[in-house]
Amino acid sequence: MTDVLILGAGYAGIRAAKTLSKFAPQNTTITLVDKNTIHAEKTQLHEVAAGTMPADKITFDIRSILPKSVNFVQAEVKKVNVDAKTVDFVDHDTMAYDYVVVALGFRSESFGLPGADENALPLEDIPSAEKIFETIEAHVANYAKSQDRKDLSIIVAGAGFTGIELLGELTHTVPKLQAKYNTPDIQVTSMEMATRILPMFDESLANYAMEYLQDHGINMMTGTKITKIEPNAVVYGDGESEKRVYGNTIIWTVGVSGSDVIAESGFEQRRNRVVVTDKLNLKEHPEVFIVGDVSAAMDPSSNRPYPTTAQISTREGNLAAKNIASAIQGGALEPFTYESIGTVASLGGADGIAQVGAKQRKYKGFMAKVLKRAVVDKSLFEDANLSTMFKKGRWPL
Template identity: 70%
Template sequence: MTDVLILGAGYAGIRAAKVLGKMAPRDTTITLIDKSPIHEERTQLHEIAAGTMPANRITFHIAEVIPNQVHFLQAEVDKINVEAKTVDFKDHETLSYDYIIVALGFQSEDFGLEGAKENALPLEDVTTAEYIYQTLERNVANYAASQDHKDLTVIVAGAGFTGIELLGELVHTAAELQTKYRTPKLNIVSVERSTRLLPMLDESLADYSVNFLKSKGVEMHTGAAITKIEPDAVVYKLEGSDTEERIYGHTIIWTVGVSGSDVITKSGFEQRRNRVMVSNQLNLKDHPEVFIIGDVSAVMDPGTERPYPTTAQISTREGNVAAKNVAALISGGELEDFTYKSMGTVASLGKGDGVAQLSPTKKYSGFRAKVLKRVITDKSLFEDANFGTMMKKGRWPL
């Protein structure tokens, strides 16, 4: 009998569990472990944070969608002991393994910036996303008593992919909250160090996104390096300036960056920002029984000689390959190299707009891009869960 542990039931882990459950020999014991019994479609967290989608539309019970051959265990990983081939947990006895797939996911990264941890709201999971919206609505509701315009100001620190999608949703939220609480217009502000936003997209699509947000009243500050976060302000310096400037607001949302799980560092892996460099087969050269995928792995892109970015699309592909390779090791077969070809990038800009690039020549903006985003969301629900979940929680009809 062979024991396989899969740590983490995000995009990479749940895909690995589904594939391995079909491919592994029958006498293989497969255990999928996560601290939560609920899978979250985390590419949709911006909608929860903006209050435009309820959390139950992007979540489902893990145990209900995995193959019968896979056992689900709710437990929180504390440390991986590679030499001993064991895993320690905070709330469960130690387990041993013959093969392990580590897919522990991401966490918000504050880069040690002064005040970020204390004064900004990270967007990491459903819990933090719901808290962001609760804070925003509470501040807007408080305006009637406070008459403080900082209650009506929402600052998004970071204008990466998640930040841009969140800003698009907040445009709609702001209008709804203004009507609900009869306040003056809300002020939505973006602060971002880069001057070229959405670098994964053609510049024309990036410009479309920025111009769309500006047309909806979003105040965009680019080339603005954040120096600290105060209880009611984001402090920054413009590119080429030594003068600190402030934007005041009571709702400060942090989308600047992410890193892998701290379990990686605690377990003694050689890492950078809790990401471990792995082989072309997604395992460790010195410990081929250890596969590391998703947000905690770094896989080299031969085209750029840089690690692939951490995206759901790549994580899902890694889950497929890691599972096939574990099955191959158990059966004495050949391992498969990880290869990746992007299916394109699609970003939502709220309820009826977006941008999409499927190839250098296939570029879309507006409602057509939004339709593509909805199709991708439904496809993810179908593949990560099942057809019934997609029908119940998907974004159809368009």
């Protein structure tokens, strides 16, 4: 009997559980552990945060989509004890393992910026996404009483992938809220330290996204170094002087780090990401596989870690499961190889940018949005099942 624990039911964890159920010997016990019973398609959190999609459209019950050979335990991981081959939990008895897949996902990272944790709203899960939209609407509704223009100012700190997709959705939300509450113009401001957005895309596509957002009323402030977050303002440096953008809704999408369980467990890490071998495990503890947002799998072509994306996470989960199944049976382990099938970013209801395929073909506008919807449906099909895709997917257009 071999006991395999999979910690985290995100993209990597669910894929590892499903793949392991296919390839592991029959006397293998597979247990998937997550503190939640609901899986969220986190690549779509920006829609919930902008109020353009209800949370139940991007979530599903974890137990309902697991193979019968996979056990599910709802518990919050506290610490992985690699020497003892056990896992401690906040709300469950300690569990032992022969192999473990650590796939605990990300958390929002403030990088120690003064006031960020206290005064900005992170976007990291369903509750935080719902809180963002509730805050936006509450402030807009309050304007009739307050007459405070800060109630009509939304600031998005960070113009990375998530920030840009959130801004795209807000171009649809803002006019509706303005009409609903009969307010003057609602101002949305994006503040980003880099001078160019979306470096993972061809510059022409990044420029298209920039122009789209500006044409739809977003104040894009690139090359802006944020120095502090106050209760109703984002402070930034302008030469030797200090300036402020005022707003009562401040959203933080600057960056993420891995789960704090990584540091708590004593792993050698940076921003709670652990460098793994090319087999996705630890050299000193080959029974420990680390995948997804807590893994720093190295790209041999650049000698840098692969980025943390859902596409990479699912592939890592898949390979970790195959390697565990092979190890149980005394077989060889395969190295992780990765080639992107493309990148697609939504810019709201019917627009987007895409760079896909071996030739990195470029698309923008409605065709890119079609591709984005196809990506969402494919994810629902692979993470859950066909019936979930039909119930929660984005077809027909």
